[in-house]
Amino acid sequence: xLQRIDWFRLFKYxxxxxxxxxxxxxxxxxxxxxxxxxxxxxxxxxxxEAFAASIDTAAWVVLLLLFELETWQIPDHALTxxxxxxxxxxxxxxxxxxxxxxxxxxxxxxxxxxxxIHTGQDPCRLVADGFALVTGLDEYEPLxxxxxxxxxxxxxxxxxxxxxxADAATLTGVVRLAWVDVINSxxxxxxxxxxxxxxxxxxxxxxxxxxxxxxxxxxxxLYAVLLAVAIYWGIFGTFLDFxxxxxxxxxxxxxxxxxxxxxxESAESGSWKD
Numbered sequence: 221x222l223q224r225i226d227w228f229r230l231f232k233y234x235x236x237x238x239x240x241x242x243x244x245x246x247x248x249x250x251x252x253x254x255x256x257x258x259x260x261x262x263x264x265x266x267x268x269e270a271f272a273a274s275i276d277t278a279a280w281v282v283l284l285l286l287f288e289l290e291t292w293q294i295p296d297h298a299l300t301x302x303x304x305x306x307x308x309x310x311x312x313x314x315x316x317x318x319x320x321x322x323x324x325x326x327x328x329x330x331x332x333x334x335x336x337i338h339t340g341q342d343p344c345r346l347v348a349d350g351f352a353l354v355t356g357l358d359e360y361e362p363l364x365x366x367x368x369x370x371x372x373x374x375x376x377x378x379x380x381x382x383x384x385x386a387d388a389a390t391l392t393g394v395v396r397l398a399w400v401d402v403i404n405s406x407x408x409x410x411x412x413x414x415x416x417x418x419x420x421x422x423x424x425x426x427x428x429x430x431x432x433x434x435x436x437x438x439x440x441x442l443y444a445v446l447l448a449v450a451i452y453w454g455i456f457g458t459f460l461d462f463x464x465x466x467x468x469x470x471x472x473x474x475x476x477x478x479x480x481x482x483x484x485e486s487a488e489s490g491s492w493k494d
Contacts, residue, residue, distance in 0.1 A: 236284065272324030280318065318409060318412075329401070337376070338385065356458070397453075400457070411443070415472075450466055
């Protein structure tokens, strides 16, 4: 039994470690995109938009570890009012960054409305103006003569503010991925609110029993949305997005398990955390 628990913990903390690594991977991707979009770097007001995924992932990793501490690592007798207040304060700070990242995803998705169909001159003339070709979400390729000739015919859309051009099919796919980011971010915010409710209700068994069915239904619906998002990324997005989504679902399965074990322990002992 002890050996099985040790393997379980090893797997759990491996998931947490991989999620921490993803913060760096997202940052590298967004840094490369920001260097094209903003030149020397994004201005302060647009940092949230430029690094939404990095900020979001970092805040979620910290939040995940805080849930792990409260529901599994810290023993009940050590969860004094002062410790509980400190944990709640840190979680509140994480939520601030998470909501800010959601705003960044939304701003980025809405920003694609700035693309307008390119009419008149040959798109290859944009080479001299330092434009880049959109190849994916936050992915660009310098627009050279060879790249331009390979673009072929059809409609093209330009965003002169950030000097980018995209063909119709690529732009459609990128816009969809941007809105999937928004949906994913919103779904995770609702998941963690549901989890916060579960943690809070663990000290109020009567109220918990009344809301338990609603909480489970909401949880299943939200995880179904997140699974659909992960599958969409696996088909149309990047491997990093799919891999990150899979890791987060696995990580929160562990947290949900922690909460369940915590509630069962409290019920069996007949005591509830203060």
